[in-house]
Amino acid sequence: MPTAEQLRIQSYEMWETIAPSWERRQAFVEENAGPVRRWMLDELAPRPGDTILELAAGAGHTGFEATRLLGADGRLITTDFAPAMLEAARRRGRELGIENVEYRVIDAERMELGADSVDGVLCRYGYMLMPDPAAALSETRRVLRAGGRLVMAVFGPPDRNPFFAIIAMALVQRGHMPPPAPDGPGLFSMASEERTTRLLEGAGFTAVRTEMVPAPRFPFRDVEEYMSLIGDTAGPIAVALRRVPGDEREQIMAQLEAAFAPFATDGGYELPGLTLAAVAS
Numbered sequence: 462m463p464t465a466e467q468l469r470i471q472s473y474e475m476w477e478t479i480a481p482s483w484e485r486r487q488a489f490v491e492e493n494a495g496p497v498r499r500w501m502l503d504e505l506a507p508r509p510g511d512t513i514l515e516l517a518a519g520a521g522h523t524g525f526e527a528t529r530l531l532g533a534d535g536r537l538i539t540t541d542f543a544p545a546m547l548e549a550a551r552r553r554g555r556e557l558g559i560e561n562v563e564y565r566v567i568d569a570e571r572m573e574l575g576a577d578s579v580d581g582v583l584c585r586y587g588y589m590l591m592p593d594p595a596a597a598l599s600e601t602r603r604v605l606r607a608g609g610r611l612v613m614a615v616f617g618p619p620d621r622n623p624f625f626a627i628i629a630m631a632l633v634q635r636g637h638m639p640p641p642a643p644d645g646p647g648l649f650s651m652a653s654e655e656r657t658t659r660l661l662e663g664a665g666f667t668a669v670r671t672e673m674v675p676a677p678r679f680p681f682r683d684v685e686e687y688m689s690l691i692g693d694t695a696g697p698i699a700v701a702l703r704r705v706p707g708d709e710r711e712q713i714m715a716q717l718e719a720a721f722a723p724f725a726t727d728g729g730y731e732l733p734g735l736t737l738a739a740v741a742s
């Protein structure tokens with residue numbers, strides 16, 4: 462069993478590797494995760510003058526949208542532990558002409574930020590990937606001012622997220638990915654409402670509400686396009702996939718084609734998704 466520190470280093474290296482393709486696929490990610498982004502911003506309800514922290518921000522969209530409501534006196538702190546991801550966010554922020562934003566490399570499990578220093582925190586699809594989400598949530602509680610709100614999202618159960626689950630299962634069965642450790646970091650590690658609520662309460666949040674948001678939905682033309690999308694964005698799955706030899710890749714694609722049949726549409730396929738979202742203070 463790798464230690465938490467080994468898992469952290471593996472994850473860091475993986476996101477540094479994925480960053481260029483993740484950046485290329487930003488429009489796809491944002492379009493499909495749009496309902497989650499909107500849910501999070503509605504629940505955060507930032508006010509002019511607030512300081513909002515986004516953790517594990519990737520290319521930064523969720524926080525960027527909040528800046529519109531922060532006014533000239535408000536501020537967004539966009540953070541990620543992978544410098545290459547943060548650079549992608551910086552480029553996107555510049556393109557969007559966003560000015561009231563500061564970019565910082567921050568590991569959410571050990572934040573170099575003062576206590577009671579922010580009014581709200583956003584974290585979409587981040588905590589589930591951290592070896593010690595309890596530490597990250599305690600850190601989040603520490604930096605939030607009294608009355609401040611955390612709004613977060615993680616993937617719901619695998620059977621409701623076939624876009625990731627079907628291929629992950631195939632890769633585990635074929636020995637290209639280790640089976641997920643119970644409570645270990647992974648795409649579905651916080652899918653249970655009970656576990657996520659327990660982690661939030663354990664970190665000192667007293668008012669916790671969760672909701673299942675039916676998103677993201679993933680449309681694609683064919684298995685070829687699916688492999689390219691997943692290979693560009695799906696963190697641990699993408700990295701495992703890069704190591705699969707060509708002939709086995711063909712076998713996996715045939716397996717996927719059969720598994721995707723129930724999701725066929727007129728022009729290709731559309732796979733549903735379910736996100737567990739939570740607001741806590």
Ligand SMILES: C[S@@+](CC[C@H](N)C(=O)[O-])C[C@H]1O[C@@H](n2cnc3c(N)ncnc32)[C@H](O)[C@@H]1O
Pocket residue numbers: 472476490516517518519520521540541542543546567568569570584585586587590591696
């Ligand atoms: C699935 S991506 C999500 C990116 C973005 N939040 C979104 O929803 O589009 C996960 C991100 O978490 C970051 N990450 C993983 N572990 C982290 C940690 N301990 N501290 C900060 N960022 C982390 C990765 O670098 C990556 O950018």
